[in-house]
Each structure stands twice: as C-alpha cells, then as structure tokens.
Amino acid sequence: MPRRDRPATPHADAVRMTSVRKVYGKGAGAVTALDDVTITIPRGTFTAVMGPSGSGKSTFLHCAAGLDTPTSGTVLLGGTDLSGMNEVRLTELRRSRVGFVFQAFNLVPSLDVLRNIELPLRLSGTRTDRAWLEEIIDRVGLTGRTSHRPAQLSGGQQQRVALARALVTRPEVIFGDEPTGALDTVTGRDVLTLLREAVDALGQTVVIVTHDPVAAGYADRVLFLADGRIAGTLDAPSADLVAERMAGLGGRV
Numbered sequence: 704m705p706r707r708d709r710p711a712t713p714h715a716d717a718v719r720m721t722s723v724r725k726v727y728g729k730g731a732g733a734v735t736a737l738d739d740v741t742i743t744i745p746r747g748t749f750t751a752v753m754g755p756s757g758s759g760k761s762t763f764l765h766c767a768a769g770l771d772t773p774t775s776g777t778v779l780l781g782g783t784d785l786s787g788m789n790e791v792r793l794t795e796l797r798r799s800r801v802g803f804v805f806q807a808f809n810l811v812p813s814l815d816v817l818r819n820i821e822l823p824l825r826l827s828g829t830r831t832d833r834a835w836l837e838e839i840i841d842r843v844g845l846t847g848r849t850s851h852r853p854a855q856l857s858g859g860q861q862q863r864v865a866l867a868r869a870l871v872t873r874p875e876v877i878f879g880d881e882p883t884g885a886l887d888t889v890t891g892r893d894v895l896t897l898l899r900e901a902v903d904a905l906g907q908t909v910v911i912v913t914h915d916p917v918a919a920g921y922a923d924r925v926l927f928l929a930d931g932r933i934a935g936t937l938d939a940p941s942a943d944l945v946a947e948r949m950a951g952l953g954g955r956v
C-alpha cells in the first residue's frame with residue numbers, strides 16, 4: 704500500500720471491530736462463527752485471544768487482519784475501514800500494515816534468513832531501512848545467521864525469523880495464530896518474551912490466539928470468546944487466573 708494511504712498520525716486504536724458477525728455457509732448448515740463482536744484494541748498493547756475449540760478465535764483473528772471478510776459489521780485497522788475493500792487492496796494492506804506469525808513459521812525454504820525477513824518489503828516495493836533491519840535482527844538474536852536457510856535452523860530460530868519478518872514493515876498489528884504451538888516450552892517462552900519486548904520497547908501492537916494460559920500471561924489483556932461472542936476480558940492476567948476463567952467457559956480447550 705502506498706505510503707499516502709497511512710494516516711499521518713498513527714491512530715490510537717490498532718483494531719476497532721463493531722458488531723462483527725461472520726456466518727459460514729447458508730441455510731440449515733450455516734455456522735455463526737462470530738456473533739455481534741465489538742472490541743477495541745489500543746495501539747502498543749499485547750492481547751491474547753482464548754476460548755474453547757470452535758469458539759471463533761481464528762475467525763476473529765482472520766477478520767481483524769483482513770484475511771477474511773465479516774458477513775456484517777465493520778473492522779477498522781489503524782483507523783482504516785476494511786469494509787468494501789477489494790482483494791487487491793486487502794492484499795496490499797496485509798503486506799504493508801499487518802505482520803503475521805503462524806504456528807508453522809511459513810518461511811520460504813529457498814531464501815536465506817535475510818531474504819525471508821526482507822520479503823514483505825520487496826513484495827510491497829518498499830526501500831529497506833538498513834539500520835532498522837539490523838536492529839530487529841539483533842533484537843531477535845539472529846545476528847550471524849542471516850545467510851542460513853530455514854532448514855538449517857531450529858524451530859525457535861525459524862520463529863524468530865518469522866517475527867523479524869513481521870516486524871520489518873513496522874506494521875499496525877502483528878497477529879499470531881498459536882505462534883508457540885509448535886515449539887517446546889522453553890523455546891516458546893523465548894518467543895513470547897520477544898513479542899512482549901516488541902510491545903514494550905518498540906511500541907508494537909500484538910494480538911495472538913493461544914490455548915496456553917502461560918502464554919496468555921504475557922499479554923496485557925486476555926479476550927475470551929465462547930460460541931462466537933465475547934465472554935469477557937481479563938487485564939494484567941496471570942496464568943492461574945486465565946486457567947480458572949477458561950475452566951469456567953467449559954468446552955474442549
């Protein structure tokens with residue numbers, strides 16, 4: 704997306720969803736995955752989205768990130784209304800204003816670490832800010848490994864590459880779908896610490912879906928979903944409190 708499409712002053716709300724409803728399918732087989740969801744996620748905060756299996760977490764993330772379109776309601780990303788954007792504009796928006804970290808890392812196997820990190824800039828035709836690139840490579844602990852291919856790295860290192868790739872465009876929001884799901888406990892904690900630092904040191908906004916109460920404990924706020932509706936929020940969460948609230952929501956986690 705061209706630079707001019709970004710607001711001159713960053714919007715105070717990274718994400719604002721109003722009365723968002725998402726229905727998959729039609730008629731008797733229709734499934735309401737999100738039902739009247741209204742929520743604001745402030746800039747520079749870390750949100751964890753939790754809920755039983757099938758409660759709408761992935762659908763929430765996909766609608767907030769412009770990967771999926773709500774059936775009704777509005778989604779604003781950094782003040783930009785995604786409603787009515789065609790797929791070309793949504794793709795441009797995702798490339799330049801959204802960062803993604805997935806459970807499966809999703810790196811390009813044939814590219815080395817540096818080229819994987821730079822990929823979003825190349826795709827959007829943005830000039831690389833060398834100093835910023837070096838800073839994030841240093842922050843995620845990949846200095847000295849930039850010429851490696853993904854297959855030569857551990858899972859934790861690959862997720863660090865994905866995190867650096869997400870940070871490189873200074874996106875409005877980094878969305879993570881179970882970003883520690885494929886990592887062992889210790890490595891997963893390292894990645895969560897880096898996400899936390901991205902918020903605290905860089906002012907980044909982070910939103911992750913997780914099933915892990917310990918992971919949610921790294922967030923500023925937990926957003927609980929049940930049957931596609933917001934079932935509550937918890938600020939300054941501890942893992943124990945999160946686990947307690949999840950037990951109260953029932954269902955298979």
Ligand SMILES: Nc1ncnc2c1ncn2[C@@H]1O[C@H](COP(=O)(O)OP(=O)(O)OP(=O)(O)O)[C@@H](O)[C@H]1O
Pocket residue numbers: 727728734735736754755756757758759760761762763
């Ligand atoms: N593409 C789709 N077509 C039809 N139904 C869908 C589709 N995607 C999701 N759903 C349904 O919408 C509901 C919410 O799904 P979603 O994947 O958002 O839940 P979730 O909380 O992320 O689940 P999990 O924790 O198991 O990943 C579920 O009932 C699911 O079966």
